Amino acid sequence: MSDFLLDPDVVFLNHGSFGACPRLVFDQYQRWQRELERQPVRFLQRELPQLLADARRQLAEYLGAHSTEVVLVPNPTFAANTIARCLPLGAGDEVLISDQEYGACRFAFQYAAQKKGFRVVEQSIPLPVESDEAIVEAFWQGVTKDTRLIFISHITSTTALTLPVAKICQRARDAGILTMIDGAHAPGQIDVNLKEIGADFYTATCHKWMCAPKGSGFFFVREDRQHLVEPLVVGWGWGPEKTFHRENEFISNHEWLGTHDPAAYLAVPAAIAWHKEHFTSEARERSREFARLAVNLASQIDGIERVHPDAFFQQMGLIDITAKKVDDHVQFKSRLYDAYKIEVPVIRWRDRTLIRVSTHAYTTEDHIHTFAQALKETFGG
Known part of the structure; x- marks a missing residue:
């Protein structure tokens, strides 16, 4: 427990809510904050783009993805809002979720549904479960000819259930249905290979089971789906001058949100290194x-x-x-x-x-x- 900053007098059995950051990772986090404050202009305008690219590359390798498919975001709620608001969904369309989805992400789709006219369909997965096949079949009962997107967790927050997302994504792909996976509880708790999972969109925190600082997460979008995804926040990355343009339009549009503290993002490689050595x-x-x-x-x-x-x-x-x-x-x-x-x-x-x-x-x-x-x-x- 000495490797962490947790109060030793507390029996901490709630890593799933906000994680806990090892001292070595937190030290790197604070080092990046000090670097920012030493010379903010140099750091933000001249050094940060390459630093973010390096962090994103290491994260993508850890996830079995390409660096041009992953963008750093604060949390999965941010990514869920992006997809809920930007996909061309309207009257007659349906988004299928399970009855075990995280409240904030479920609210993002329900809010967008009220604005755009599509339906959010909630399908029950009965507990206790018996097999992966039984889970897929129970969930698939909610699919109709109007289902355009499946949004489901990799490991559910409410019930801690590991779902067979690769099998669900394969079946959805065969049916021409887009998939988005909420992996908030997956990376760091289990091995995640995004290529093998096969989702169109995948989002997760780094600050939970990967033990990175709070406010670090990622949003994966397959390259052939990136044209569907508009930025939730329009900033310099979108503008015609492309001031913060990096590898591609996707990263440029979605990663630069204006002035903010990027230290949590930059500490993600330290969290990955800590995991490889200590966990x-x-x-x-x-x-x-x-x-x-x-x-x-x-x-x-x-x-x-x-x-x-x-x-x-x-x-x-x-x-x-x-x-x-x-x-x-x-x-x-x-x-x-x-x-x-x-x-x-x-x-x-x-x-x-x-x-x-x-x-x-x-x-x-x-x-x-x-x-x-x-x-x-x-x-x-």
Whole structure:
């Protein structure tokens, strides 16, 4: 835990919300901020374009993509708004999502639907799941002749379920339907190869499981789809003089949003390097085992149930405490923190009350047992 800046007195089981940045990465982040302040004009106008290109190249290599297909953005909500507003969708068109999508991104499509007249169709994926094939078939029941875009998560935020996105993208491509994947919880938690996934659009954070600084994310658009994507914010990259033009129109239009602090973007290569050196496949598997341990220990308490088989979740484990009849899930979350210093999300979803346990390199077995003991003392068992 000393590698991170987290409060050692807190049992931090909520990496999934905002991540946590290792000291080495945070040091690089602050170094870039100091470089900016030493000579802002030189840094922003003469040095930044190449620095961003280098960061983007390393990120693209990490993701199995080409650097001209990836642009740095603050977060997936930004990318979802871009697609929702710019695609030529109108009356009679449908965007298909699952019932487990992240609220802010779902709102982006619902907002655009009100403005442009298309429909957002929400398809249920019943839990518990049994197989990838069953997930695809359940989701595909929502596809109609009017479906123009599928927007679905790689790993869902609410239910921590890993979805077979490559199979969904292949089936959509065969049907002539565009696909956008919300990968907020994927890179860093699992290996991501964008070429193999085959989505038209893919977005994710770098500040969650990759452990980069807050406010760093990416937006991938296949080269043959880039003509469909207009910038959410019009700035110098779009203008006729192309002041910040780089490799291509896509990057020029979407990456330069005006004056802002680019340090989080520039620290992404440091986060990738930290992962390669410190969060090896063995360390990742250890973290997954702690998530599974949390689920198994909690589910031994009467009235608490596991939600997914081990194969369908990674470093986010989910338990169902609906039978415990928690009246106020927000208050219950506060109780766990106030009484036990446990930081963990308690979620209301479809009349169910869920606890999502996130683990990472700093998680210890003692953290998991403290969590399990807190549930026993709270609920009995």
